[in-house]
Amino acid sequence: xxxxxxxxxxxxxxxxxxxxxxxxxxxxxxxxxxxxxxxxxxxxxxxxxxxxxxxxxxxxxxxxxxxxxxxxxxxxxxxxxxxxxxxxxxxxxxxxxxxxxxxxxxxxxxxxxxxxxxxxxxxxxxxxxxxxxxxxxxxxxxxxxxxxxxxxxxxxxxxxxxxxxxxxxxxxxxxxxxxxxxxxxxxxxxxxxxxxxxxxxxxxxxxxxxxxxxxxxxxxxxxxxxxxxxxxxxxxxxxxxxxxxxxxxxxxxxxxxxxxxxxxxxxxxxxxxxxxxxxxxxxxxxxxxxxxxxxxxxxxxxxxxxxxxxxxxxxxxxxxxxxxxxxxxxxxxxxxxxxxxxxxxxxxxxxxxxxxxxxxxxxxxxxxxxxxxxxxxxxxxxxxxxxxxxxxxxxxxxxxxxxxxxxxxxxxxxxxxxxxxxxxxxxxxxxxxxxxxxxxxxxxxxxxxxxxxxxxxxxxxxxxxxxxxxxxxxxxxxxxxxxxxxxxxxxxxxxxxxxxxxxxxxxxxxxxxxxxxxxxxxxxxxxxxxxxxxxxxxxxxxxxxxxxxxxxxxxxxxxxx
RNA sequence: GGUGGGUUCGUAUAACGGUUAGUACUCAAGAUUUUCAUUCUUGCAAUAGGGGUUCGAUUCCCCUACCCACUACCA
Numbered sequence: 264x265x266x267x268x269x270x271x272x273x274x275x276x277x278x279x280x281x282x283x284x285x286x287x288x289x290x291x292x293x294x295x296x297x298x299x300x301x302x303x304x305x306x307x308x309x310x311x312x313x314x315x316x317x318x319x320x321x322x323x324x325x326x327x328x329x330x331x332x333x334x335x336x337x338x339x340x341x342x343x344x345x346x347x348x349x350x351x352x353x354x355x356x357x358x359x360x361x362x363x364x365x366x367x368x369x370x371x372x373x374x375x376x377x378x379x380x381x382x383x384x385x386x387x388x389x390x391x392x393x394x395x396x397x398x399x400x401x402x403x404x405x406x407x408x409x410x411x412x413x414x415x416x417x418x419x420x421x422x423x424x425x426x427x428x429x430x431x432x433x434x435x436x437x438x439x440x441x442x443x444x445x446x447x448x449x450x451x452x453x454x455x456x457x458x459x460x461x462x463x464x465x466x467x468x469x470x471x472x473x474x475x476x477x478x479x480x481x482x483x484x485x486x487x488x489x490x491x492x493x494x495x496x497x498x499x500x501x502x503x504x505x506x507x508x509x510x511x512x513x514x515x516x517x518x519x520x521x522x523x524x525x526x527x528x529x530x531x532x533x534x535x536x537x538x539x540x541x542x543x544x545x546x547x548x549x550x551x552x553x554x555x556x557x558x559x560x561x562x563x564x565x566x567x568x569x570x571x572x573x574x575x576x577x578x579x580x581x582x583x584x585x586x587x588x589x590x591x592x593x594x595x596x597x598x599x600x601x602x603x604x605x606x607x608x609x610x611x612x613x614x615x616x617x618x619x620x621x622x623x624x625x626x627x628x629x630x631x632x633x634x635x636x637x638x639x640x641x642x643x644x645x646x647x648x649x650x651x652x653x654x655x656x657x658x659x660x661x662x663x664x665x666x667x668x669x670x671x672x673x674x675x676x677x678x679x680x681x682x683x684x685x686x687x688x689x690x691x692x693x694x695x696x697x698x699x700x701x702x703x704x705x706x707x708x709x710x711x712x713x714x715x716x717x718x719x720x721x722x723x724x725x726x727x728x729x730x731x732x733x734x735x736x737x738x739x740x741x742x743x744x745x746x747x748x749x750x751x752x753x754x755x756x757x758x759x760x761x762x763x764x765x766x767x768x769x770x771x772x773x774x775x776x777x778x779x780x781x782x783x784x785x786x787x788x789x790x791x792x793x794x795x796x797x798x799x800x801x802x803x804x805x806x807x808x809x810x811x812x813x814x815x816x817x818x819x820x821x822x823x824x
Numbered sequence: 825g826g827u828g829g830g831u832u833c834g835u836a837u838a839a840c841g842g843u844u845a846g847u848a849c850u851c852a853a854g855a856u857u858u859u860c861a862u863u864c865u866u867g868c869a870a871u872a873g874g875g876g877u878u879c880g881a882u883u884c885c886c887c888u889a890c891c892c893a894c895u896a897c898c899a
Contacts, residue, residue, distance in 0.1 A: 414825095447897095513893095514893070599836085623830060766858095782858070785858080793861075
């Protein structure tokens with residue numbers, strides 16, 4: 264009866280509370296895409312439940328701090344559209360002083376130092392923890408010694424008696440050490456032979472015997488900082504976190520965390536836990552690492568990162584991925600909506616997400632699928648938007664884009680009716696937009712536009728040998744030149760719609776081989792036997808440029824007629 | 825080694841204990857097209873192995889194998 268009452272008390276308590284989840288990264292380097300996924304799932308869960316998504320920086324390891332990592336993490340999440348409700352201000356800085364919107368500041372654990380010591384000592388007073396005076400060297404030696412005898416050293420109820428701590432020594436002996444020594448720790452006194460019963464939102468019921476666990480360090484005197492375990496429980500409690508959604512690597516520490524909540528007397532408000540599986544490398548075995556990205560040619564980080572040694576790691580953003588595509592791809596790696604839908608906006612993800620449908624097993628990352636997502640998102644973008652994105656790419660290739668024909672004049676060029684000045688490499692935005700609308704279905708990234716359509720901005724500099732050998736034959740190009748003349752003499756409106764029909768009629772009417780003739784022209788215009796329809800190309804580049812390209816190829820490849 | 829978690833086509837995944845085991849990516853073939861690409865159609869391809877429970881197991885239980893994590897005064 265008593266236990267039953269406790270249980271319902273816990274349930275009611277949790278049910279009444281506003282959903283509050285946190286993403287608590289350690290600023291030890293750039294945020295891995297697996298980390299982004301964890302943040303995303305937290306965010307989706309919070310928003311679905313009308314709750315808060317909180318950022319907390321877990322920088323309790325002073326030795327592993329990496330400058331810039333914190334800012335990187337915030338910027339990466341921001342790029343993904345994962346916007347925190349609490350912990351980070353609108354300028355992207357971690358909040359350091361409490362306010363109405365950020366009542367639990369500071370959100371950086373190194374700035375919450377003073378909070379943790381009293382909690383650690385409370386545990387000692389209650390008998391759930393103790394002071395340990397063994398130096399790191401002593402423990403390492405002990406560990407080595409036991410491993411030599413093929414035994415595993417665990418700091419637990421068996422070994423702690425023979426080690427230097429407040430449990431094995433008389434108080435008169437250890438008490439003074441608290442002042443004279445500066446490298447003692449507070450360790451959790453792991454109970455003997457107790458089965459901890461836990462529930463995970465994704466994995467279900469789990470039981471672990473405490474005899475397999477060790478007395479974890481909770482607080483370090485040397486730097487006056489807690490370890491992850493203590494800081495995490497204290498902060499989650501203080502920040503009123505309702506669900507902890509984190510990586511699988513934390514599952515083994517869950518019993519400790521349960522026991523800590525119990526020791527503090529917080530078991531009734533303990534958050535619920537969900538442990539996410541890891542992201543695995545595309546091939547072979549093991550988890551996804553930066554090396555796999557380098558080896559297989561894809562980013563593992565959301566944003567580009569340069570480390571202290573100057574090594575650069577590519578990012579999804581810099582590689583040309585749309586954040587929506589990246590987020591969508593990540594969401595589907597380990598979760599599915601239960602039906603065949605694959606394309607989701609953030610809003611749709613918030614609606615459809617559920618922890619129940621998160622997959623337990625590790626998910627291999629598939630770079631091909633990531634590209635497919637980008638391709639799908641690329642074609643949903645408007646021509647205007649894509650044009651704006653394409654312009655910087657063009658500029659990198661020495662192409663100038665102007666707003667209109669008049670603007671071209673002020674830029675010292677005169678564009679054709681189509682909006683092109685090939686000599687000065689100046690084109691109107693409208694010209695670019697027409698091209699974008701024609702080629703966007705062929706691309707995965709905006710940067711691909713150049714590879715696909717450079718011939719619409721500059722004449723080909725070389726001609727694909729294989730294609731030339733196949734199509735540039737006397738019987739073909741003599742006919743192609745006649746077709747070129749037909750196009751040049753075309754009196755109707757010079758648009759694809761007007762030209763296409765008559766052009767085809769002309770060739771078929773003469774009973775000429777359509778494929779061969781067209782590819783001859785294409786070779787002259789594109790430099791290869793690929794690309795848009797001839798009518799598209801010529802009406803885009805205009806008669807002058809068309810004629811120039813025909814002349815060039817006859818001199819280059821032809822018999823010099 | 826110990827503890828915990830996991831295992832459906834190559835990959836991501838679907839399937840109240842009853843399906844010809846579905847879908848997407850990749851790959852291949854075909855159709856369309858003036859080429860390429862797109863698009864469309866088709867195809868290849870999976871329940872790790874062994875025991876149970878059951879009329880019936882991808883689904884529940886056990887064992888084995890394999891994979892992953894943890895086993896730090898790191899998170």
